[in-house]
Amino acid sequence: MTTGNTQDLQDNKVIGVLALQGAFIEHIQHLNCCIDQNGYNLNVVAVRTAEELNHCDALIIPGGESTSMSLIAQRTGMYKPLYEFVRNPSKAIWGTCAGLIYISKEVSNEKELLKPLELVEIKVKRNAFGRQAQSFIQDCDFSDFAPGLHDFPTVFIRAPVIEEILDPKRVKPLYTLDNGLIVAAIQDENILATSFHPELADDVRFHDWFIKRFVIKQ
Numbered sequence: 001m002t003t004g005n006t007q008d009l010q011d012n013k014v015i016g017v018l019a020l021q022g023a024f025i026e027h028i029q030h031l032n033c034c035i036d037q038n039g040y041n042l043n044v045v046a047v048r049t050a051e052e053l054n055h056c057d058a059l060i061i062p063g064g065e066s067t068s069m070s071l072i073a074q075r076t077g078m079y080k081p082l083y084e085f086v087r088n089p090s091k092a093i094w095g096t097c098a099g100l101i102y103i104s105k106e107v108s109n110e111k112e113l114l115k116p117l118e119l120v121e122i123k124v125k126r127n128a129f130g131r132q133a134q135s136f137i138q139d140c141d142f143s144d145f146a147p148g149l150h151d152f153p154t155v156f157i158r159a160p161v162i163e164e165i166l167d168p169k170r171v172k173p174l175y176t177l178d179n180g181l182i183v184a185a186i187q188d189e190n191i192l193a194t195s196f197h198p199e200l201a202d203d204v205r206f207h208d209w210f211i212k213r214f215v216i217k218q
């Protein structure tokens with residue numbers, strides 16, 4: 001019998017972090033910190049194989065280099081398992097930076113060799129702020145969609161932006177910078193895309209919001 005309490009909702013759910021390339025260790029560390037701080041009954045695993053993927057209830061695709069991530073996925077036979085997994089509406093999916101690019105439907109530039117999962121109905125522009133030297137951190141107030149998430153130190157490293165929402169019925173923008181660039185969006189109720197790297201901030205509140213909103217659905 002489910003009492004409907006948080007414990008039942010958590011019951012050993014597994015959050016996978018795609019570990020083919022990029023900042024997957026930092027995501028794992030942030031998630032485990034949230035689990036330690038809140039006593040969530042959750043597990044976090046690095047995902048490199050279809051077998052590991054199949055045990056997951058959620059998948060985070062980290063920042064890094066999307067062309068490399070894409071080539072490694074193809075060469076390791078992970079493209080098809082990932083393509084199918086992310087289309088399961090019972091799974092929570094979160095792409096950060098290169099991960100946002102990798103789950104997008106269309107990429108408007110630097111798309112040679114890139115084979116995205118074409119999940120999220122958006123067109124993205126890679127390296128939209130310029131090169132590494134133009135990377136930046138700014139405090140953002142995400143409290144409109146994430147209660148209490150004020151003044152979050154938001155890290156943009158050679159970040160993409162969402163140039164166009166291809167299906168506004170399914171995709172809603174969550175955050176737009178003062179210059180009008182969309183840097184966070186949600187598709188349906190289970191897919192999150194962010195241009196920035198919460199895993200590189202010395203602050204786990206964004207990951208805790210992801211766990212509550214997308215995984216245990218508190």
Ligand SMILES: NC(=O)CC[C@H](N)C(=O)O
Pocket residue numbers: 062063064065066067096097098099101126127157158159160
């Ligand atoms: N920090 C990042 O993930 C950068 C993304 C990278 N510039 C790309 O286009 O794939």
